[in-house]
Amino acid sequence: MKKNVLMTILFFGVLGALVWNGTSENGTLRKSTSIEPNWAAIAAWPNLNSSSVEAQPDPNRRVTAIVLDDSGSMSKDMHDAKQAVIGALDAMKDDDRVAVVALNSGTVLPFASVAEAKSDLPALLSPIVSDGGTPLTRAIRSAQDLLEAEAAAVRGFGTFRLIVTTDGVADDSEALDAEIETLATSTPIQVTTIGIGIEGGHVLRRADLGSFVDVSNVAALQSALEAAVAENTDFSAITEFGGQGE
Template structure:
């Protein structure tokens, strides 16, 4: 057998084996290599939140309070799904505790609802969501940074007591993936803020799916967003129970 024929057969065999076993690898065709989010800076986490002189501070902060910033994708790609997404956000309030607080931040429209007691947020949030329409791109990086800043201010008021988290809902790729990765790394490595994402119809190959650093669940379409978001709200800091959401 000629050497050229042997080489062709060898290459063909490698391709076949790769296709057979690629799904067993942490990355492969159609998937990105795991992203390095860097190391946790425990001293920065211990010093969080930064306290500013003269800032308002609660006299008796609630250590059991959870403060959630929901980041809502209002980009143009959400045009067919946006009304369902708005309903899902409103329904998620029912899963929050009496002492919890919630804020809503849209990718393009900005801050829709500042941090508000969850039990008082329903009417105001419904009114502010009603006229909203999807428009624009997917600036996830700046949105994560803005959500982190909101939570830092909330935590400073409570002298660091409580649980703080960002829940992102998105159906697309970030405008600047590297910027998003940097903002996520800053968040998970220098603050105690938990970052969770619900990917709508985009699978699991996303910058926000950083195993060991963030929580991520994929839903096939927006019809499952309400249940996934409620399940995320019901969890304090872990997303494990719905990683195989059906």
């Protein structure tokens, strides 16, 4: 059985039975929801045929898509946020794969080796400015599409991760809620969200669907990103970091 499916079974074996009570962005209590994984969809993922298939894919490779918040609220923090993404590459292996998607600017870096990203990403991020809203749903869909295409090329072998950075609520929280539910229950993609100075509830805080860590400001973002991409697959590093950023 593929390694990513095995990991998903372990991951959802713990989280799939949880019943979640949380608060929405306006502080109201969300209705309890029982989440069950769609094993057939997970086993069939990715649902794509690739024109270029890797002959000997590495089951130990980590494939990570990072969503960068470039919304207008980031303003003075945009430079530091971009530097945090660049710095986080040092916590990855050079032959792992990484892509970067910005909320408003779209795909900044299609999937590349970390070694290539270290060379190319600074120049690619340079023109990104803080502007626009917080279209998290659109950005997460784009990142998911990139991950699915990458998985097709390696026949599903490896660990696939989505790391979202954001400093605010989504433009359409209900759409994002549905998107994250589908992603978490129908794919083996591991979802981690780093919330920058967010107070109250957030749809991405759902502990049954992924991992969430609070950081008080963008100065702590790089450390949180490094913890999220560290050499482990059980979320222990990001959980340990969580107590420091609140």
